[in-house]
Amino acid sequence: MAASKLLIPCLSHYRSLTCAASSFPARLLQHPPDLVSWVKNEGGFVHKAVKISQDGTYGLGLVATAEIPQGSDLIIIPEHLPLKNVGDGDHPVLLDLARQVPKELWAMRLGLKLLFERAKVGSFWWPYISNLPETYSVPIFFAGEDIKNLQYAPLLYQVNKRCRFLLEFEQNVKHAVKDLKPSDHPFGGKDVDASALGWAMSAVSSRAFRLYGKKLPDEAYSDVVMMLPLIDMCNHSFNPNAKIVQEQDKVNAKMLIKVVAERVIKQNDPLILNYGCLSNDLLLLDYGFVIPSNPYDCIELKYDGALIDAASMAAGISSPNFASPAPWQQQILSELNLDGEAPNLKVSIGGPDLVEGRLLAALRVLLSSNMETVKMCDLDTLKSLSAEAPLGIGNEIASLRTIIALCVIALQHFPTKIMDDESQLEKGVSASTELAIRFRIQKKSLIIDVMRELTKKVQLLLSKVTDASRG
Numbered sequence: 011m012a013a014s015k016l017l018i019p020c021l022s023h024y025r026s027l028t029c030a031a032s033s034f035p036a037r038l039l040q041h042p043p044d045l046v047s048w049v050k051n052e053g054g055f056v057h058k059a060v061k062i063s064q065d066g067t068y069g070l071g072l073v074a075t076a077e078i079p080q081g082s083d084l085i086i087i088p089e090h091l092p093l094k095n096v097g098d099g100d101h102p103v104l105l106d107l108a109r110q111v112p113k114e115l116w117a118m119r120l121g122l123k124l125l126f127e128r129a130k131v132g133s134f135w136w137p138y139i140s141n142l143p144e145t146y147s148v149p150i151f152f153a154g155e156d157i158k159n160l161q162y163a164p165l166l167y168q169v170n171k172r173c174r175f176l177l178e179f180e181q182n183v184k185h186a187v188k189d190l191k192p193s194d195h196p197f198g199g200k201d202v203d204a205s206a207l208g209w210a211m212s213a214v215s216s217r218a219f220r221l222y223g224k225k226l227p228d229e230a231y232s233d234v235v236m237m238l239p240l241i242d243m244c245n246h247s248f249n250p251n252a253k254i255v256q257e258q259d260k261v262n263a264k265m266l267i268k269v270v271a272e273r274v275i276k277q278n279d280p281l282i283l284n285y286g287c288l289s290n291d292l293l294l295l296d297y298g299f300v301i302p303s304n305p306y307d308c309i310e311l312k313y314d315g316a317l318i319d320a321a322s323m324a325a326g327i328s329s330p331n332f333a334s335p336a337p338w339q340q341q342i343l344s345e346l347n348l349d350g351e352a353p354n355l356k357v358s359i360g361g362p363d364l365v366e367g368r369l370l371a372a373l374r375v376l377l378s379s380n381m382e383t384v385k386m387c388d389l390d391t392l393k394s395l396s397a398e399a400p401l402g403i404g405n406e407i408a409s410l411r412t413i414i415a416l417c418v419i420a421l422q423h424f425p426t427k428i429m430d431d432e433s434q435l436e437k438g439v440s441a442s443t444e445l446a447i448r449f450r451i452q453k454k455s456l457i458i459d460v461m462r463e464l465t466k467k468v469q470l471l472l473s474k475v476t477d478a479s480r481g
Contacts, residue, residue, distance in 0.1 A: 035143045035144050035145040035146070035147075036144045036145075037070075037140065037141050037142065037143060037144060038128075038139065038140050038141070038144050039140040039141075042137070042140040042141045043136075043137040043140060043141070045062065045137060045138065045141050045239060045240050045243075046060075046061070046062065046240065048138070048239070049085070049087060049091065049239060049240050052087075052090070052091055053088045054085070054086055054087045054088055054091060054240075055085065055086035056084075056240065057078060057083065057084045057085070059076040059077075059078050060072055060074060060075075060084055060085065060281065061073060061075055062243060065245075069245070070143075070243065071245045071280050071281070072240075072243050072244055072280065072281040073278060073279065073280050073281065074275045074276065074277055074278065074279050074281065075277065075278075076277050077274065077276055077277050078271050078274070078275040079271065080271050080272065080273050080274050081270065081271060082270070082271045083268055083269075083270055084252055084268075084269040084270060084271055084281060085240055085241055085268065085269040086266055086267070086268045087238060087239060087241060087266070087267050088266060089264040089265050089266070091239055092236035092237060092238050092239070093120070093123065093124065093127065093135050093237040093239075094120070094234060094235070094236045094237075095119055095123060095234065096108040096119055096120070096122055096123045100123065100126075101126060101196040103186050103190070103196045104122050104123065104126055106186065107122055107182065107183060107186055110179070110182055111179075112175070115172070115175060115211070116235060117211045117214035117215035117218065117235075117296075118175075118179070118210070118211045118214075119235075120214045120218060120235055120237065121207065121210030121211040121214045122210070124139070124210045124213060124214060124237070125197060125202060125206060125207075125210045126196050126197060127139060128210075129196075129197040129200050130198060135239075137239075138237075138239040138240075142213055142217075146209065146212035146213070146216060147298035147441065147442065147445060148212045148215075148294070148295065148296065148297070148298045149169045149294060149295060149446075150169060150172050150173050150208050150212070151208065151212075152169075152442045152446065153442065156440075156442045156443050156445075156446045157169055157170075157446075159443060159446035159450070160446045160449055160450060161425060161426065161446075161450045161453075162291075162449070162450060163423075164291065164310040165291050165294070165449075168291070168295055169295070172211075172295075176204040176207050176208050177204045179204075179207055180202070180203050180204040180207060183202050183207070184202075187202075212298075213237075214235075215295075215296040215297070216297045216298060217237055217238075217242040218236060218237050218238075218242075219235070219236060219237075219238055219254065220233055220234070220235050221233075221234055221236060221254070221256055221267065222234070222256050222265070238254075238267060241254065241267065244280075244283045245280055245282050245283075246283060246284065246285045246293075246297070247283075247284065248284060248301075248304075248306075249282075249284075250272060250282045250283050250284040251271065251272055251273050251275050251279065251281065251282055252270060252271055252272055252275070252281050252282065252283055253270055253272050253283065254268065254269055254270075254283065255267075255268045255269075255270050269281070269283070285297070287306045288306060289304065289306050289307045289308055289361070290304050290307045290449060290453070291307075291310075294445070294449055298445070299445070300448055300449045300452055301452075302448075302452060303452075303455075304452065305362060306361055307360055307361065307452060307453075308358040308359060308361040308366075308456070309358060309359050309360050309420055309453060309457055309460075310356055310358050311356075311357050311358065311359065311369075311416065311420065312355050312356065312357075313348050313353075313355040313356075313368075313369065313372070314355070315332040315333035315334070315335075316332075316333045317419070318332040318333075318373070318376075318416065319331075319332045319333050320419075321412050321415035321416045321418075321419060322377075322408070322411075322412045322415065324415045324418070324419075325412050325415040326411065327408045327411065327412060331376060335349075335376055336381075338381045338384075338385075339375050339376055342372075342375050342384070342389075343372060345389060346368045346371055346372055346389070346393075347368070348368060348372055357369040359413065359417065359420075359456075359457070359460050360456045360457075360459075363395060364395055364460060364463060364464070365395055365460070365464075367392075367393025367394065367395075368393060369413070370392070370393060370394075370395060370409065371389060371392035371393040373408075373409040373412050373413065374392055374400065374401050374405060374406070375392065377401075377408045377409055377412070378401045378402075378405050380401075383401055383402075384401060387400045387401065399471065403471050403474060403475055407468055407471050407472065410464045410468050410471075411468060413460075413464055414461050414464050414468075417457050417458075417460055417461045417464075418461070420457055421454060421457050421458070424453070424454055426450075427454075428451055428454050428455065431447050431451050431454075434447060435447055435448075
């Protein structure tokens with residue numbers, strides 16, 4: 011679907027300060043309480059060489075003021091410091107509202123608790139909350155034009171979905187509190203609109219961690235989403251120098267949460283954690299940044315027989331039959347969950363595997379007419395790009411050329427070229443426009459990189475055919 015055809019609500023006009031106003035937004039209080047001192051006063055530990063600092067690359071974060079040896083405890087926070095999800099004992103209105111939040115928007119549940127504590131006079135967590143950013147650079151706060159500037163339908167859909175949810179959930183919140191006395195109001199009588207809900211959801215999605223909770227009867231632990239004061243100021247890298255560890259206090263058996271140095275941290279280096287193997291879609295949607303040449307980034311495609319037929323023909327493959335597979339091929343597609351009842355038709359290119367295994371296996375199978383040869387291969391082999399032409403060199407060349415053609419089609423869905431995008435950046439744009447443009451540049455670059463790698467594989471296979479014919 012073209013970006014221009016999407017009805018895109020946004021929250022930028024619902025708030026007095028937009029997230030695009032600054033690359034490094036101010037904190038809620040201009041001069042908030044010292045978070046390091048608060049953690050220490052509450053029984054936590056902070057390494058003497060760790061301090062909060064503004065960094066030109068990462069923004070506000072934690073840095074080392076002196077070299078810190080590998081294995082050193084950097085931060086330890088006791089069990090009562092994390093801000094945890096809405097649960098038993100919380101305000102009944104919060105509990106009811108939390109039950110209305112879809113599972114995939116889990117951050118809003120803890121966001122309700124965050125708004126409750128932000129509005130509460132004398133909240134225990136105020137020293138932490140007052141240090142949170144006043145605004146966030148996530149796409150729900152982009153102006154409508156900058157949302158369109160993303161140029162990538164799967165992300166536009168997610169942004170659209172979140173904006174619609176927040177605008178609708180605002181009405182649920184207003185309905186839930188409209189007849190309450192001020193003393194019973196969960197948000198201290200303050201108006202909670204879509205902007206406030208978006209702030210809370212963004213604060214949680216960009217800062218919360220999913221850690222172990224209570225021990226269950228089967229000796230496993232429950233999952234608990236929690237915000238970790240001070241720890242959540244560690245920024246992200248796929249090559250981190252620190253990690254989070256949970257362990258029980260030997261004195262009182264309560265759970266401690268630690269940040270430990272994974273390697274020597276040099277003076278002036280930032281403390282960085284790995285938030286997870288996340289695509290740029292998730293990093294932008296939840297955290298408000300993208301990573302150049304992200305090894306986990308990918309392009310989402312819909313598995314569609316007619317589209318792949320067209321791609322195959324464009325690649326010079328004769329008589330493709332993706333839209334009308336034979337019964338035995340259809341059976342394998344069902345095993346790949348690309349056919350049958352409730353199939354998952356979302357496939358991807360990029361990431362560590364370069365091509366999603368289900369897509370590669372489907373192409374190999376559908377481009378083969380030899381049922382016996384196909385059935386001699388297990389699905390894992392058919393799904394592996396590292397498996398050397400399991401159905402023959404001709405089949406492999408046809409499969410890879412079809413994927414390259416799909417890449418060309420995906421690239422054509424972007425209305426601008428990388429050169430256009432770079433030219434626009436050189437002219438100077440707002441922070442949110444720049445973020446949107448850099449996101450789409452990375453998507454296009456990813457497609458080009460996949461095409462380049464697959465072309466190399468095709469050339470290598472063709473050279474083997476040439477060598478064999480000469481021999």
